[in-house]
Structure formats: structure tokens, C-alpha cells
Amino acid sequence: EAACRQKQQEPGGADWFHAFTSWLGGFALEFGSPTNEDVKPLVDEADSSHNAVMAEAENIIDLLSRNTEELDSVITGLDGGYIRPKPGGDLLRDGAGVLPTGKNIHALDPYRMPSTGAWVRGQLAAEEVIRQHREANDGKFPETTAVTLWGLDTIKTRGESIAIVLALVGAQPVKEGTGRVVRFDLLPLEELGRPRIDVLASLSGIFRDSFANVVDLLDDMFERAATADEPDDMNFIKKHACELSADGVERPAARLFSNPPGDYGSMVNEVVGTGDWEDESSLGETFASRNSFSYGRNEGSGAGGQKGTARPEVLDKLLATTERVVQEIDSVEYGLTDIQEYYANTGALKKAAENRKAVDSKTGQRKKVTLSVIEAFGGGSGDAAKVPVRDVEDVLRLEYRSKLLNPKWRDAMLAQGSGGAYEVSQRMTAMVGWAATAKVDNFVFNEAAERYALDEEVAQKLQKSNPEAFKNVVRRLLEAAGRGMWETDEDTLDKLRNLYADADDLVERVASSFQKE
Numbered sequence: 305e306a307a308c309r310q311k312q313q314e315p316g317g318a319d320w321f322h323a324f325t326s327w328l329g330g331f332a333l334e335f336g337s338p339t340n341e342d343v344k345p346l347v348d349e350a351d352s353s354h355n356a357v358m359a360e361a362e363n364i365i366d367l368l369s370r371n372t373e374e375l376d377s378v379i380t381g382l383d384g385g386y387i388r389p390k391p392g393g394d395l396l397r398d399g400a401g402v403l404p405t406g407k408n409i410h411a412l413d414p415y416r417m418p419s420t421g422a423w424v425r426g427q428l429a430a431e432e433v434i435r436q437h438r439e440a441n442d443g444k445f446p447e448t449t450a451v452t453l454w455g456l457d458t459i460k461t462r463g464e465s466i467a468i469v470l471a472l473v474g475a476q477p478v479k480e481g482t483g484r485v486v487r488f489d490l491l492p493l494e495e496l497g498r499p500r501i502d503v504l505a506s507l508s509g510i511f512r513d514s515f516a517n518v519v520d521l522l523d524d525m526f527e528r529a530a531t532a533d534e535p536d537d538m539n540f541i542k543k544h545a546c547e548l549s550a551d552g553v554e555r556p557a558a559r560l561f562s563n564p565p566g567d568y569g570s571m572v573n574e575v576v577g578t579g580d581w582e583d584e585s586s587l588g589e590t591f592a593s594r595n596s597f598s599y600g601r602n603e604g605s606g607a608g609g610q611k612g613t614a615r616p617e618v619l620d621k622l623l624a625t626t627e628r629v630v631q632e633i634d635s636v637e638y639g640l641t642d643i644q645e646y647y648a649n650t651g652a653l654k655k656a657a658e659n660r661k662a663v664d665s666k667t668g669q670r671k672k673v674t675l676s677v678i679e680a681f682g683g684g685s686g687d688a689a690k691v692p693v694r695d696v697e698d699v700l701r702l703e704y705r706s707k708l709l710n711p712k713w714r715d716a717m718l719a720q721g722s723g724g725a726y727e728v729s730q731r732m733t734a735m736v737g738w739a740a741t742a743k744v745d746n747f748v749f750n751e752a753a754e755r756y757a758l759d760e761e762v763a764q765k766l767q768k769s770n771p772e773a774f775k776n777v778v779r780r781l782l783e784a785a786g787r788g789m790w791e792t793d794e795d796t797l798d799k800l801r802n803l804y805a806d807a808d809d810l811v812e813r814v815a816s817s818f819q820k821e
């Protein structure tokens with residue numbers, strides 16, 4: 305007892321003591337009061353585990369404190385010196401091996417993706433995506449699921465999104481003796497136990513250019529799946545390929561789509577940024593027109609089919625049958641609401657798929673396509689049976705409450721002056737983008753207006769540090785109301801219009817002063 309009480313006083317000891325006493329109570333109920341012989345092994349085990357955790361924590365703290373080595377390495381590099389190499393990565397996902405920073409980091413071997421860990425998590429994520437879809441659709445499997453494949457996401461997760469694609473299709477990586485992946489083999493349907501899900505793989509330009517070997521392997525897998533000797537109702541890839549072939553469409557097994565060769569981006573964020581768009585559906589069509597090029601081994605022109613081929617007919621078919629979109633978030637440092645690319649690519653992909661759905665005669669609306677968000681740094685380790693998969697609306701709601709609408713986050717941005725005001729402004733633009741491609745709750749616009757535009761003190765700080773950023777904040781609120789994204793009263797709109805007029809005058813005065821100088 306004395307040893308346990310002493311343990312309770314140590315750092316982290318309260319949690320240990322709670323767990324120990326809970327176990328002790330359960331033991332007593334089932335087996336009677338424990339003896340010293342019963343308790344001692346548990347105390348020793350807990351003590352050893354506790355010490356290991358504390359030692360690891362102390363080691364990480366020590367490694368993080370060496371971040372000054374980053375500047376040292378910059379100086380060494382500029383002086384023509386040697387900077388030691390080290391693998392890069394994410395501390396939470398890859399462990400303390402990525403520390404200390406300040407080394408000449410390298411990412412990964414593209415011929416070894418997905419890694420063992422990524423393959424395990426990818427399967428779990430795919431299973432959860434399918435489970436959630438069936439639960440929401442009377443047990444039906446999704447015929448097509450769109451999965452985004454991004455370059456940095458792939459590097460950080462060692463190919464987790466690739467693993468999700470394989471698991472949905474019902475395939476597995478095959479490695480040679482050196483550990484390099486040489487083929488993606490289709491699992492027998494008897495072993496898979498469900499239909500093969502068709503996948504629209506939406507490639508970023510960086511993924512397309514950096515992982516040509518993976519593009520070739522995936523393309524080969526889809527070709528084999530499209531011609532497999534399997535019934536159509538158990539192989540949706542083959543089903544859709546046969547339908548496209550019947551319509552005379554070339555390369556019906558094309559599934560890897562991206563921007564035109566040598567080009568990058570969907571251009572949706574540029575359109576939203578200028579405000580030069582008609583309605584929500586037009587953003588989906590902007591995405592579709594920019595991502596209609598197919599890549600892969602069977603497109604020819606070298607590894608990854610790098611010249612690409614425009615195949616809008618195949619893309620339209622896949623978008624029309626897409627019932628769910630999957631997006632991974634690979635970092636704890638930024639999320640869906642922090643950068644423009646998420647709504648400009650994944651949100652616009654969702655909208656493009658919805659544009660091709662039939663109109664429901666009862667509601668007059670097109671069927672919604674679910675966007676599933678997977679955090680690459682959550683779950684799948686201690687409890688290997690779970691990888692959290694959440695709907696985009698829930699993720700947006702959480703992010704807005706914890707960042708943009710959080711007074712502590714706002715104050716931290718204000719303290720950063722012009723740069724902080726710019727960050728606020730960018731998130732307001734992204735909020736309009738998400739409202740157009742998914743859904744943003746009305747309370748988000750209400751509270752954003754209260755915290756950044758209608759709060760006189762905050763408004764003055766924003767105008768002083770970055771007049772253009774404040775003007776954009778007010779402009780996006782007015783735009784959201786004008787496009788029907790935000791319902792508010794006329795008095796609030798009048799205040800915002802007056803603020804916008806004042807902000808516009810201030811920007812003009814600042815611009816004039818620079819011209820005179």
C-alpha cells in the first residue's frame with residue numbers, strides 16, 4: 305500500500321493509481337481479496353510500463369529542444385559543409401526517429417509503398433468506409449468510391465491512401481525478395497467476401513509526377529479487374545467497364561485521373577478567390593474539366609503514362625456512379641478549413657459527382673454524395689480494430705469551433721499582425737468554398753461575423769494591420785449572404801455593407817499613399 309501511495313504522487317501517477325485500484329476492485333469482486341502474490345506482478349508490470357513511457361517522453365523533450373540545429377545546418381549548408389541525412393516524417397505517426405530536426409531529410413522509397421503499417425491502416429479505413437456506407441444505405445455496397453491521392457499525404461503516411469484504394473478494390477501488394485512492391489494482385493472473391501468496389505482515383509499533380517511506378521501498378525490492376533472472369537454484381541469495375549465498352553468508349557478501365565500533363569491544380573480556388581462563378585454546380589464542372597486526363601501504363605508515353613490522355617467520357621461515368629468520396633488529412637498542423645486546396649479539389653470533386661445524380665422528384669434536389677474524412681494520425685495503433693472515419697460536415701463543424709470561432713485562436717492571429725490577418729482572411733474565403741461544395745452551418749457565419757467584423761476592437765486591429773485582409777473578411781460574409789449560404793437579418797447586412805465601404809475607402813487611401821511615394 306505504501307508503494308502504491310508513493311507511486312500516486314509521481315508525475316502521471318494519478319492515472320496509474322486509478323487504473324490499478326479499478327483492477328483491484330474488479331479482482332476482489334470476482335475472486336475475493338487479492339494477496340500480495342496476486343498484486344505484486346501487476347505492480348511490477350505497471351511500474352515498468354510507467355518508467356518506459358516517462359523515459360520516452362523525456363527523450364522526445366530532449367530531442368525537440370535541439371531544434372536550434374535547423375539554423376546550424378542552414379549555416380553549414382551555405383558554407384558548403386556536409387549535412388547529415390535523416391528520414392523525415394511526422395512525430396506522432398513515425399515516432400522519435402524523425403528527431404532531431406535540422407538534418408538533410410529524405411522521404412521514402414516509392415517502390416515500397418504501401419508500407420506494412422500503411423497497408424494495415426488502409427484496410428481498416430476501407431472497411432470502415434464500406435461499413436458506414438452500408439449502414440446508411442440499407443446494406444448496399446457503394447458501386448464507386450472516389451479516393452484522393454496526394455503527394456505529400458502519400459509521403460507522410462507511406463502510402464496509406466494507396467492502401468485504401470487496394471482494399472476497396474480487393475487487392476493486395478506483392479513484394480519481391482528485396483521488399484519492393486512489384487504488383488497489386490486481386491484477391492479471389494471467395495476470400496474477399498464482398499463485391500469489388502470501383503474506384504475513381506483523383507491524383508494531384510505532385511502524386512502523378514512523383515509516383516509514376518505506383519500509377520503504372522494501379523493502372524495494371526484496374527485493367528485486370530475490368531477483364532476478370534467474375535460476375536458484374538460482384539465486380540463493379542468490370543460492370544462499369546462493360547457499360548462503357550458497349551457505348552464505344554476507349555480505355556473503359558481508366559481510373560487514374562488528374563490535371564493536363566505538366567499542369568497542376570483544379571483552378572476552383574482561383575475561381576472562388578475572384579468570386580467569378582455562377583452557381584455551386586459550376587465549381588464541380590470546373591473541377592471535372594481540369595481533371596479529365598487519364599494516366600497509367602496503358603496510356604503509353606513512358607512510366608505513369610506521363611503525357612496523359614483526355615477521357616472525359618470515362619470520368620463522367622465514374623462521377624455519375626460515385627456515392628462516396630474519401631480524403632485523408634495527413635497533419636495535425638492544418639486541416640480542411642486551413643488551406644484552399646481541400647475544398648478546391650475534394651469538395652469540388654464531391655460537387656462534380658452530385659451534378660451527375662438524378663433529381664429526386666419528391667425533394668427537387670440531386671442526391672448528396674458523402675465525403676468521408678480520415679485522419680492519418682488517429683486510431684489504428686493501440687486499438688488496431690479502429691480507424692476513425694468522419695463525415696465532412698462533422699469535421700468542418702469541429703474545426704471551425706476549435707480555430708476560426710475560437711477567441712484564443714483569433715487573438716493569437718491578431719497578435720501576429722499582418723500575417724495573422726491574412727490567415728483569417730484566407731479561412732473566410734475557404735469557408736465560402738466549403739459552403740459551395742459541401743455545407744457550412746449557419747452558426748459558423750453568424751459567429752464569424754460577430755468575432756471578426758462586428759466586434760469593433762477586432763475590426764480596428766484587422767484594418768490597422770492588414771486593410772486588404774479585413775476588406776476580404778467582410779466581402780466573404782456579404783458574398784455568403786448574397787449566394788444564399790448564410791441567413792441573417794437586414795440590420796446585420798447593413799452594418800457589413802457600411803464596413804465594406806469604409807474598408808474599401810481605406811484600401812484606396814493606402815494604395816494612393818504608396819503611389820505618391
